[in-house]
Amino acid sequence: MPRNRRIGAEYTYMLHPVQTMSRFSTDMVATAGQVQTMRQSWSDVNRMRQNYHQLDAYYRHEMPGRKFLQADFSFTHFNGLYGTGHDFDVSQGAPSRLTEDNHFNSWLYAGKVVYGFPLWKSDTQVGAEVSHTKIGRENTVGGNMQTEMSSSAYSTGQNSYAAFMDCFFKLKDFSFNAGLRLEHVNLNYYGKNGYDDGASSDYTRLYPTLTMGYHKGRFNTSLSYAYSVTQPSYNQLSNSTAFVSSYVYSVGNPTLKGSFIHKLTYLASWNRLRLIATYRNIRNRIISVYEPSQTADSVLLLRMVNLRRYQSLAVGVSYDCNIGRWKPSWELNYSQQFLSYDGIDYHKPLFSLKWKNMLTLPKDFTLFLNLSYSTLSGDNLYVRHQQFLADFNLSKSFCKGHWQVTLSGTDLFNTSSDKTRMRLRQVSELGYGNNGIRGQLFRVAYNFNTVRSNYKGSGAGSEERSRL
Numbered sequence: 001m002p003r004n005r006r007i008g009a010e011y012t013y014m015l016h017p018v019q020t021m022s023r024f025s026t027d028m029v030a031t032a033g034q035v036q037t038m039r040q041s042w043s044d045v046n047r048m049r050q051n052y053h054q055l056d057a058y059y060r061h062e063m064p065g066r067k068f069l070q071a072d073f074s075f076t077h078f079n080g081l082y083g084t085g086h087d088f089d090v091s092q093g094a095p096s097r098l099t100e101d102n103h104f105n106s107w108l109y110a111g112k113v114v115y116g117f118p119l120w121k122s123d124t125q126v127g128a129e130v131s132h133t134k135i136g137r138e139n140t141v142g143g144n145m146q147t148e149m150s151s152s153a154y155s156t157g158q159n160s161y162a163a164f165m166d167c168f169f170k171l172k173d174f175s176f177n178a179g180l181r182l183e184h185v186n187l188n189y190y191g192k193n194g195y196d197d198g199a200s201s202d203y204t205r206l207y208p209t210l211t212m213g214y215h216k217g218r219f220n221t222s223l224s225y226a227y228s229v230t231q232p233s234y235n236q237l238s239n240s241t242a243f244v245s246s247y248v249y250s251v252g253n254p255t256l257k258g259s260f261i262h263k264l265t266y267l268a269s270w271n272r273l274r275l276i277a278t279y280r281n282i283r284n285r286i287i288s289v290y291e292p293s294q295t296a297d298s299v300l301l302l303r304m305v306n307l308r309r310y311q312s313l314a315v316g317v318s319y320d321c322n323i324g325r326w327k328p329s330w331e332l333n334y335s336q337q338f339l340s341y342d343g344i345d346y347h348k349p350l351f352s353l354k355w356k357n358m359l360t361l362p363k364d365f366t367l368f369l370n371l372s373y374s375t376l377s378g379d380n381l382y383v384r385h386q387q388f389l390a391d392f393n394l395s396k397s398f399c400k401g402h403w404q405v406t407l408s409g410t411d412l413f414n415t416s417s418d419k420t421r422m423r424l425r426q427v428s429e430l431g432y433g434n435n436g437i438r439g440q441l442f443r444v445a446y447n448f449n450t451v452r453s454n455y456k457g458s459g460a461g462s463e464e465r466s467r468l
Contacts, residue, residue: 008455016050016080041089050080058457066123074460076108078468086243088145097143098168098243106234106468107134107228109336110461122169131461133158135468139240148250148296152240158187160464173216179209181267183229185270189254191239199237199254199277205229221268228263232256233467234288249293250302257284257306277315285310287380288339289341290427300427327358338376342424350377368393385419404445 011436027042055075062068086098114127138153162179182204189199213222233373238252262281269275284306292301313336320329336349352374372388393408418437419433 002074003063006060006454007058007259009055009369010457010458011056011456012052012054014050014052016048016052018047018049019082020047020146022046024339029357031081041367043087045085045087048081048082050078053077056457056459058455060456066116066118066339068114070114070116070456070458072112072460074462074465075468076465077106078417079103079105084243086143086145090233096145097141098145098147098149099140100144100149100243101140102240103138103140105136108132108465108468110459110464112458114461119167120169122167125170126165126363127164129160129164129460131158131160131464132161133181133464133468135234135248137234137240139238139242141241147243147246148293148299149241149243152238154237154239154254156189156237157235158185158464160185160461168413173214175211175222177209177213177215181207181209183207189237191254195312201257205260219268219270222266224265224266224267226262226263229257229258230261230264231463231467232304233341235247236286241335243303247298248290248300250300253304256304257282257307258288259286272320274318275316278313280312280313283308285460287341289425290422290429292426307339308339312336325360327360329356330354332357335377337380339378339380341381344423346378346381347379348376348383351375364397365393379420382420382422385417387413387417388413389417394452402447404447406441406443406445408443409439409440422458 005358014280019250023043023045025039025041053076056072057074058070058072058303060068060070080103082102082104084100086100087095088098110127110129110131112127114125116123116125118124134155134157136153136155138151140151141147141149142219149400160183162181162183164179166177166179168175168177170176183206184204186202187200189196190303200333207227209224209226211222211224213220235257236252237254238256242250244250260283264279266277286304287307288302288304290300291303293301314334316331316333318329321329331352331354333350333352333354336347340344352371352372354370355369357367357369359369368391370391372387373387376386377384389410390412391408391410392412395404395406397404418431420429422429
């Protein structure tokens with residue numbers, strides 16, 4: 001084949017046989033004042049089986065005058081089982097058991113064609129992308145425990161068609177990049193009663209992007225705007241119910257819509273000082289909330305819903321330098337969400353500070369010591385507690401870098417925690433997570449003389465694949 005033409009393919013297969021993934025126990029206590037009203041204990045066993053096929057292929061033809069034509073094709077088949085068995089404490093009466101088996105089967109076909117060519121003084125690309133997704137899920141509930149849960153099933157078929165254009169050009173010290181994507185999406189949703197018009201959707205939208213940059217000596221700056229959509233995962237669109245406790249169920253929401261995001265970003269750097277500021281305005285942001293059950297008393301439903309409007313602002317400043325063998329860097333960040341739900345504001349800002357250190361020692365030793373601190377802050381409808389972390393990494397190379405020995409430690413002072421609280425009008429939730437990140441690692445690695453891959457495919461339908 002001529003050098004200006006390339007063709008290639010990659011195939012990945014993964015088989016994960018049925019295996020127990022985790023075992024854990026739960027002890028739940030409810031009180032009213034100083035009086036215990038309920039105590040329940042149970043143990044869970046989670047198992048999983050997966051079968052995964054992924055095929056990517058491409059063809060590229062490079063032509064004189066900075067022209068090229070590239071076609072990409074992707075195929076994904078993903079099926080398997082997620083199962084959980086809940087066994088309740090027999091000391092509280094007759095033994096009871098609840099089982100949940102979630103079978104899933106998904107297919108994705110996607111193709112993309114891109115043609116690049118010079119237009120006046122710019123590099124321009126035009127193209128089209130198409131994808132077809134088919135999903136089938138079945139959730140089976142069993143056991144002798146009496147609950148409001150029941151077996152369910154659903155299937156979806158989605159077709160997506162897009163045409164896009166991207167243009168980049170420079171004018172002295174200025175640069176400009178403009179993009180436009182026209183997309184049509186048709187989603188057909190089928191529940192146990194057949195076609196569900198409320199969960200199905202059909203729309204056409206235009207997504208523009210624009211970036212303007214300036215570069216002069218050691219100073220760089222840019223301002224960019226992008227309009228995009230983030231679709232809910234197919235797992236979030238499920239119509240099934242999952243057990244959290246006897247008083248809390250997690251339920252899917254087939255009527256979830258995509259989140260439409262306006263994003264404005266400013267970047268600036270001078271020597272080693274950098275600044276980044278980002279503002280986002282999101283319509284239909286997806287968040288999780290608690291809702292009372294309409295069919296059972298004292299039962300809460302944990303559900304994903306669309307928030308009509310969500311805004312956030314983030315600003316970060318960083319600086320790094322070299323002082324002999326010592327290379328420190330500092331990073332200061334501020335972020336804040338502007339979110340109101342059910343008459344309550346969740347605007348608590350986050351401030352964080354990171355101090356990273358790299359020290360090159362004699363005998364090819366390298367030491368990293370990183371410190372970070374973050375304040376109490378709002379995260380969707382939750383408030384997350386402050387955090388302090390200290391990590392280190394000491395490594396040494398041998399034999400021209402082929403061998404490497406590493407000793408590392410995470411959370412040296414045992415200060416990490418996962419404390420959260422959620423406050424709604426009818427529900428308050430407190431979470432106290434154990435420290436699960438603290439540990440030490442000793443590793444010995446050997447680096448072979450690997451050959452760099454010549455595969456030049458860019459894939460197709462990557463965003464759709466991430467939803468499976």
